[in-house]
Amino acid sequence: xxxxxxxxxxxxxDPELITxxxxxxxxxxxxxxxxxPETGDSLARRIAAxxxxxxxxxxxxxxxxxxxxxxxxDIYDGAAENLGRQLEAxxxxxVLCEGDPFFYGSFMYLFGRMAxxxxxxxxxxxxxLTACAAALGAPLAARNDVLTVxxxxxxxxxxxxxxxxxxxxxxxxxxxxxxxxxxxLRALGVLEGARYIEHAxxxxxxxxxxxxxxxxxxxxxxxxxxxxRGEAWS
Amino acid sequence: xxxxxxxxxxxxxDPELITxxxxxxxxxxxxxxxxxPETGDSLARRIAAxxxxxxxxxxxxxxxxxxxxxxxxDIYDGAAENLGRQLEAxxxxxVLCEGDPFFYGSFMYLFGRMAxxxxxxxxxxxxxLTACAAALGAPLAARNDVLTVxxxxxxxxxxxxxxxxxxxxxxxxxxxxxxxxxxxLRALGVLEGARYIEHAxxxxxxxxxxxxxxxxxxxxxxxxxxxxRGEAWS
Numbered sequence: 241x242x243x244x245x246x247x248x249x250x251x252x253x254d255p256e257l258i259t260x261x262x263x264x265x266x267x268x269x270x271x272x273x274x275x276x277p278e279t280g281d282s283l284a285r286r287i288a289a290x291x292x293x294x295x296x297x298x299x300x301x302x303x304x305x306x307x308x309x310x311x312x313x314d315i316y317d318g319a320a321e322n323l324g325r326q327l328e329a330x331x332x333x334x335v336l337c338e339g340d341p342f343f344y345g346s347f348m349y350l351f352g353r354m355a356x357x358x359x360x361x362x363x364x365x366x367x368x369l370t371a372c373a374a375a376l377g378a379p380l381a382a383r384n385d386v387l388t389v390x391x392x393x394x395x396x397x398x399x400x401x402x403x404x405x406x407x408x409x410x411x412x413x414x415x416x417x418x419x420x421x422x423x424x425l426r427a428l429g430v431l432e433g434a435r436y437i438e439h440a441x442x443x444x445x446x447x448x449x450x451x452x453x454x455x456x457x458x459x460x461x462x463x464x465x466x467x468x469r470g471e472a473w474s
Numbered sequence: 475x476x477x478x479x480x481x482x483x484x485x486x487x488d489p490e491l492i493t494x495x496x497x498x499x500x501x502x503x504x505x506x507x508x509x510x511p512e513t514g515d516s517l518a519r520r521i522a523a524x525x526x527x528x529x530x531x532x533x534x535x536x537x538x539x540x541x542x543x544x545x546x547x548d549i550y551d552g553a554a555e556n557l558g559r560q561l562e563a564x565x566x567x568x569v570l571c572e573g574d575p576f577f578y579g580s581f582m583y584l585f586g587r588m589a590x591x592x593x594x595x596x597x598x599x600x601x602x603l604t605a606c607a608a609a610l611g612a613p614l615a616a617r618n619d620v621l622t623v624x625x626x627x628x629x630x631x632x633x634x635x636x637x638x639x640x641x642x643x644x645x646x647x648x649x650x651x652x653x654x655x656x657x658x659l660r661a662l663g664v665l666e667g668a669r670y671i672e673h674a675x676x677x678x679x680x681x682x683x684x685x686x687x688x689x690x691x692x693x694x695x696x697x698x699x700x701x702x703r704g705e706a707w708s
Contacts, residue, residue: 249604256495259485259600263494340604340614348613355611362608364600364675366493370483370574374596377589379582380574384628386636389621402620402639441598 243270243327245358246334247341247351249365253442253461255290257366263291265363269334271326273319275346276300283461284336297331299323305346306415306460308393312349320353327358338461340367344391344412369410372437372463375447380465381408392417399424403466411464416457421464422450430466438462477504477561479592480568481575481585483599487676487695489524491600497525499597503568505560507553509580510534517695518570531565533557539580540649540694542627546583554587561592572695574601578625578646603644606671606697609681614699615642626651633658637700645698650691655698656684664700672696 246265251257258266266272266288276282282300285292301319304310323333341347341362354360369389373380381387388406390399392414403409403424411421414436425431434450439461450464480499485491492500500506500522510516516534519526535553538544560567575581575596588594603623607614615621622640624633626648637643637658645655648670659665668684673695684698 249600249608251493252598254495256498257493257598259491259493260497261488261490264490340600340607342607342613342615343604344615344617344619345613348616351613360611362611364486364491364604364608366483366574366598366600367604370577370598370601373574373576374483374598377594377596379576379579379585381576381578381623382582383578384625385578386625386628387623389615389623391618391620393618394620405636 241330242358243330243332245323245327245350245354245360246332247345247347247360247362248334248336249340249363250284250287250336250338251366252339252368252371252440253287255287257371257441258288258291259363259365262363262365266291266334267293268332269296270331271297271299271323271333272336273299273301273323273333274336275305276302277305278302284338287338288336316349316353320350323350324354324358337365339371340365343367343369368412368440368461368463371440372410372465375437375440375445376435376465378435378465378467380410392421396420396424400427403428406466407468409466411466413460414458414462414464415460418453418458419455422455425450425466430468433466433468435465436462437465475564476592477564477566479557479561479584479588479594480566481579481581481594481596482568482570483574483597484518484521484570484572485600486573486602486605486674487521489521491605491675492522492525493597493599496597496599500525500568501527502566503530504565505531505533505557505567506570507533507535507557507567508570509539510536511539512536518572521572522570550583550587554584557584558588558592571599573605574599577601577603602646602674602695602697605674606644606699609671609674609679610669610699612669612699612701614644626655630654630658634661637662640700641702643700647694648692648696648698649694652687652692653689656689659684659700664702667700667702669699670696671699
């Protein structure tokens, strides 16, 4: 019997925001894998740590995780081969995914390499999107709002075009793109209403008006939320 | 001591997709409230039912829940007053919310009425958005995709305009708007790649190509997902 590959949504950061299902799968899997930086701790593993009992084999998939320019194909090829061997040995493999595996998650790279050859199940998790809205204490979208999720790495013109008509918007992966995002929001006249959330639901969570944030780099796990009610964003 | 009002995300349908935090809050609250139709079962209560132990006071907020035209202000005013009395008596109140409270949830109507007067906390949940992607077995959005969430009740021209440029799109609240949505997707040339998901993660879950679905009404809890890779949606 081939094992099963799980893409396991473990939630946005607070270990208590894991689902009962993810916890059951996590504890039942023989192998737990997770993305990790080249050296040091894996955020995904840190989120799941209170739920690990030390009996599982752990596989860290190490790479420069937030460097979009780094070619990761070889690393994912190798990881898929490695995890595939575990599955062929009949062992279930749970891949820990921050937030939700299919919401801008790196799990898609393993999924794309393995889904045709092995049984794969994705367990959805609480995404950073709704975790940020909860941290902010304001609805993300309601009624017939159109909600647009825009990655900050897009170029300035694209960012502007995509944000122009949205009633509600989330700008994700802010990181070093903060100054550019701020320019776009100022040009659209919506800087004042924008809210900034960093490390939502973690101990290091910060929530503040974007206008109060110093204009340098934000961490990768940060988000800007906008909501326009009637004519004004608020 | 005033009690605390919780907007409790209980996930998309599978009772196992509740978080540990929501479960803790649910079990600790003296009062559990939930939206319900005028007669019959509440979906939110049904999702949480395996986790209720019968010791809590239950308050059903009854109304024609999916009839957008029905004026619900009086009902929400009354519910806010009723729940406010519980809070003033020092009792915590957990409002059960399908999916996530701040992702197109009706909790916003209570939140808007109560957040300034009482301590309110929102516990984020797994939303239908990522649950549908997991059910479909395909990433919702990745890399620098712009993801657009579009409510089906929008008029045909608005639907078309909002869907035109999106790399990834979710059309929510399909219900009786199915024929209109289908016309829009056909006009945009993306009907073939569209996938339809109904009651994600529930026993009644259905996943099929939109083109295979008979052209009559869908249930309210249904979603259409689209993803365009390069030139073609798939």
